[in-house]
Amino acid sequence: MxxxxxxxxxxxxxxxxxxxxxxxxxxxxxxxxxxxxxxxxxxxxxxxxxxxxxxxxxxxxLLSGEADANDCYLQVNAGAGGTEAQDWAEMLLRMYTRWAEQHGYKVEWLEESSGEEAGLKSATVMIKGHNAYGWLKTEAGVHRLVRISPYDSQARRHTSFSSAWVYPVIDDSFDIEILDKDIRVDTFRASGAGGQHVNTTDSAIRIVHEPTGIVVQCQNDRSQHKNRATAMNMLKSRLFEHEMQKREEAAQAEADSKTEIGWGRQIRSYVLQPYQMVKDLRTGAETSNSGAVLNGDIDMFLEASLASKLKGGTSEDGEVEELL
The missing domain is CATH 1.20.58 (Methane Monooxygenase Hydroxylase; Chain G, domain 1)
Structure with missing residues (x-):
């Protein structure tokens, strides 16, 4: 439906x-x-x-990736810059939640760790709605803010960093497809204690899933058909567990590959002083209306980044229109 x-x-x-x-x-x-x-x-x-x-x-x-239509988790972490960075992390998360609300998505807060003086050390929200992950997946990376610090008594200009991490919510109810060519079914006589028919007929079933090497077997019923059905259910459960383990390992590998949140790692720069400009360093998309961006108006960056990624290249300035 x-x-x-x-x-x-x-x-x-x-x-x-x-x-x-x-x-x-x-x-x-x-x-x-x-x-x-x-x-x-x-x-x-x-x-x-x-x-x-x-x-x-x-x-x-074009949002046709495996998980593009899914809800997503959005995690924001403060980086280099102390209280400044923690305040920036809170501003960044507010930007994303404003964007989500403007597009009819629901935002569910999952966890947050407040800063010592202000802002957030980290926070995670779930954004629920069609294509939430597809739209936000390119936002993962480090975001850099330049402004006059409200926490500096001398009103000096400060640079702060925060990172965003976006990953899809996976539906555990996905269907497991098992192809006949991928399995080998062996029948054998059950061993061990059992009734007359169990031990004297080849009713036990062993199924080998050759692509993964997973082996399951069942011998608790005198009916070969029932044992086969039970073994197939066992195999589906094992394959489900195997898929979830692969996803977790991939997510962990991505987390382990993260580098320091600081200079040279940013995907977008937000400058509030001495001039107003927000510029995406991957696509060249930019605007001088930084206030609107921080209030959730980030569609131009999402569209430019997504177009660049889906078309297999990096668009600069006016090339985004040409790609579309």
């Missing part, structure tokens, strides 16, 4: 864009026929706005 609802909403959005384009085109044609320049301008403005919307929908349609 979730998939059906998502598809219905996606189709409805495309149809609305088509309808709005037709209306805007008609408005332009009528304005040209009647010599009404205001109508022509209004129609053209609508067309430009619809193009931006269509570009964003096109980008959303």
């Amino acid at each position: 979730k998939e059906r609802t998502h598809l219905e909403q996606s189709i409805a959005a495309v149809r609305k864009i088509e309808s709005d384009v037709e209306e805007a085109t008609l408005l332009i044609e009528m304005g040209e026929d009647e010599g009404d320049q205001d109508s022509v301008d209004e129609g053209e403005n609508q067309i430009f706005a619809l193009k931006e919307l269509a570009d964003k929908k096109q980008l959303e349609s």
